[in-house]
Amino acid sequence: MAVEWVRLKLDLDAFDDARFEPYLRSCRQTGVEFTTMAAVGDTAEHRRALYDLNKTCAADIPERGEFYTYDEYVAQRVETPTFDPRGVVLALDGESWIGMATTSIQPEGHAFSEMTGLLASHRGKGISLAMKLLAIRFARSQDARLLRTIHHPANTAAIGMNRRLGFVDDGPHVSTV
Ligand SMILES: CC(C)(COP(=O)(O)OP(=O)(O)OC[C@H]1O[C@@H](n2cnc3c(N)ncnc32)[C@H](O)[C@@H]1OP(=O)(O)O)[C@@H](O)C(=O)NCCC(=O)NCCS
Numbered sequence: 001m002a003v004e005w006v007r008l009k010l011d012l013d014a015f016d017d018a019r020f021e022p023y024l025r026s027c028r029q030t031g032v033e034f035t036t037m038a039a040v041g042d043t044a045e046h047r048r049a050l051y052d053l054n055k056t057c058a059a060d061i062p063e064r065g066e067f068y069t070y071d072e073y074v075a076q077r078v079e080t081p082t083f084d085p086r087g088v089v090l091a092l093d094g095e096s097w098i099g100m101a102t103t104s105i106q107p108e109g110h111a112f113s114e115m116t117g118l119l120a121s122h123r124g125k126g127i128s129l130a131m132k133l134l135a136i137r138f139a140r141s142q143d144a145r146l147l148r149t150i151h152h153p154a155n156t157a158a159i160g161m162n163r164r165l166g167f168v169d170d171g172p173h174v175s176t177v
Contacts (some may be wrong), residue, residue: 008026009170037088057117
C-alpha cells in the first residue's frame with residue numbers, strides 16, 4: 001500500500017528559542033539531565049548504548065519494520081560523513097539513557113532531524129521538546145538555516161511534537177509503495 005510520507009521543515013532564522021527554554025528548565029528541575037555523545041565520548045560502549053536506545057524507541061515508529069543489527073547501525077548511521085557526535089543529544093535520568101535527538105548537517109547546508117526518541121516510561125513530559133531545543137541550537141551553531149525531517153503519516157506523536165515546535169509542511173507529501 002502507498003505511504004504518503006510527511007515532510008516537515010523549520011525555519012531556524014525565525015525559531016524563537018526563548019519560547020521553549022522553559023521545557024529545558026522544568027525537565028532539569030525534575031532531575032533529567034542533557035548531554036551529547038561528544039561530551040560523554042563517542043566510544044564503543046556509548047555507541048552500543050545509543051543503538052539500544054534507538055532500537056527501543058524505533059519499535060514505536062509505525063511500520064518501521066526490522067531494526068538494523070548493531071553492525072549495520074554503526075555502518076549506516078554512525079560511520080557516515082554526516083554523523084556528528086555533537087549533534088547527538090542525550091537525555092539522562094541518573095545513569096540511564098532515556099532519550100535521544102540526532103541531527104546531521106547535510107552537504108546542501110540544511111540540518112536534518114534523523115531520530116528523536118524517548119523511552120515510553122518518560123513520554124508526555126516535554127522532554128522531547130527540550131531535546132529538540134538543544135538539537136536546534138546545534139543546527140544553528142553550524143549555520144544551518146533550515147531543519148528538515150520526514151515522518152510516516154501515522155506517527156502522530158512525532159508530527160505533533162514537530163508542529164508544536166513550529167515545523168510546517170515541506171512541499172507535498174512523498175508517496176512510496
Ligand atoms: C515522538 C516522541 C519523541 C515524543 O516524545 P514526548 O516526550 O512524549 O513528547 P512531549 O511530551 O515532549 O510532547 C511534545 C509535543 O508533542 C506533541 N505530542 C506528543 N505526543 C503526542 C501524541 N501522542 N499525539 C499527538 N501529539 C503528541 C504535543 O504537541 C506535545 O506538546 P504539548 O503536550 O505541549 O501539546 C515519542 O513519542 C517517541 O519516542 N516516539 C517513538 C519514536 C518516534 O516515533 N520518533 C520519531 C521518528 S524520528
